[in-house]
Amino acid sequence: MARNRKLILSAGISLLMLGAAACGSSSTPASTPSKAVDMNAWGKDCPTTYKVTVGGAAATMPVSYAPLVVAQELGYMKDSCVDMTDVNLVPGSSSPQKQVVTGASDVGIPDPAFMMGTDINEGVQAFFTWNQKNIIEVSTIGGTPLTDLKQLEGKTVGIFAEGSTAQPLVQGLVADAGGDPDKVKFLVIGEGAQAVAAINKHAVDAVALSDAYMTEVKELLKTPLQPVDIGQAANYPSNVLSAKGSTIKKNPKEIAGIGRALAMGIVFCTENPEAAVRILWKAYPDSEPATGSSAANLKNFALSLKARSGKWALDALPAGQQQYGYSDPAYYGAYRDFLMKSGQVKAAVPVSQLIDNDLVKYYNEFDAATIREQAKNWKP
Structure with missing residues (x-):
């Protein structure tokens, strides 16, 4: 049955979204949840079902959020004693943090870059690192590949939406190369056919899009793209699940x-x-393109999701910490330092206050082999 998706369009202040975090020191001590968590009800009748409102940064439900939708539709949420009652979508990577801060959503899905500064954090923590590696890819349009990221000075870079995490990333890359990040211009080009049209009209010199959107563009585009090597920035964490620290401590089972x-x-x-x-x-019909053949769209979306799934891989984590949801303090610290160098973060929240790994072991209390078998045998 198709779900009602609450699409909230706002011109300014508090947007309904989800937040997530990154930053800090080089290590986070292992600790125990401040409140005992009884997980004996997993897979059984839950004594309490926690209703959770989640928000994200998009105009329509993006394919990259498929794991959340699958979790709700196939009963993984119910099996885990939660019910995702609303998904609030607003374009712009910074909006999820605002949503969690204002209390409009319980849980957010932001990029850590929008949580690191002491001026914007407001006690929000990343409790589940979803994308263990950077999801943003940078490419120039045709011609000769860049030999130095400083060459992006004076160029126009196409991004998905205002407030996209691609903007601080590109500015950080230019600053890291010794350039002036303020000399890079940005143009919103959207996704899919809209982005392709902007590229074909030579409205941009380069694009900085998520891996999922970049895969879609490459499938539709005739002009060749030249990938840009972003170095260590490829290892920085991207979207997380976030919540206020007080919420995490008060409702650990949720x-x-x-x-x-x-x-x-x-x-x-x-x-x-x-x-x-x-x-x-099926759950969100407006996430399916209105144009093009269903078969071609299905192929392109599946390719986009496959591209994103590489960023979920546990092998990106240190030995002994390869668990779903784990937040690596070293990567968060490196990302913070990168953003501070370009002046995008003035004063950072310590990593130990930005991430919370207390509940990671509970995220992994399921039989992955059973889920894989279910996926292999799934029929429409």
Whole structure:
């Protein structure tokens, strides 16, 4: 059954979204949840079902959020004693943080860059790192590849939306190369056919898009793209699940439940991207393109999801910490330093206050082999 998606369009202040975090010191000590978490109800009748409102940065439900949708539609949320009652979508990577800060959503899905500064953090923590590697890819349009990222000075870079995490990334890359980040111009080009039209009209010199959107563009585009090597920035974490620290401490089972459900959804989507896309389209019909053949769109969306699934891989994490949801303090610290160098973060929240790994073990309390088998055998 198609779900009602609450699409909130706002011109300014508080947007309904989800937040996530990054930053800090080089290590975070292991600790125990401040409140005992009884997970004995996993897979059984839950004594309490926690209702959770989640928000994200997009105009329509993006394919990259498929693990959350799969988790709700296939019962992983219910099995984890949570119910995702609303998904609030607004374009712009910074909006999720605002949503969590204002209390409009319980949980957010931001890029850590928009949580790191002491002026914007407001006690929000990343409790589940979803994308263990950077999801943004940078490419120039045709011609000779860049030999130095400083060459982006004076160029126009196409991004998905205002407030996209691609903007601080590109500015940081230019600053890291010794250039002036303020000399880079940005133009919103959207996604899919809209982005392709802007590229074909030579409205931009380069594009900085998420891996999912970049895959879609490459499938539609005739002009060759030249990938830009972004170096160590490729290892910085991207979207996370975030919540106020007080919420995490007060409702650990609710937080553990949504983290566990998401981890299960990730396993399913990694195993069978095409099935995940079909589930997404059935739950959110407006996420399916209105133009083009259904078969071609299904192929492109599945390819986009497959591209994204590489960023969920646990092998990006240190040995002994390869668990779904784990936030690596070293990567968060490196990302913070990168953004501080370009002046985008003036004063940073310590990593130990920005990330919370207390509940990670509970996110991983499920049989991944059973989920993979379910994904392999799934039929429309």
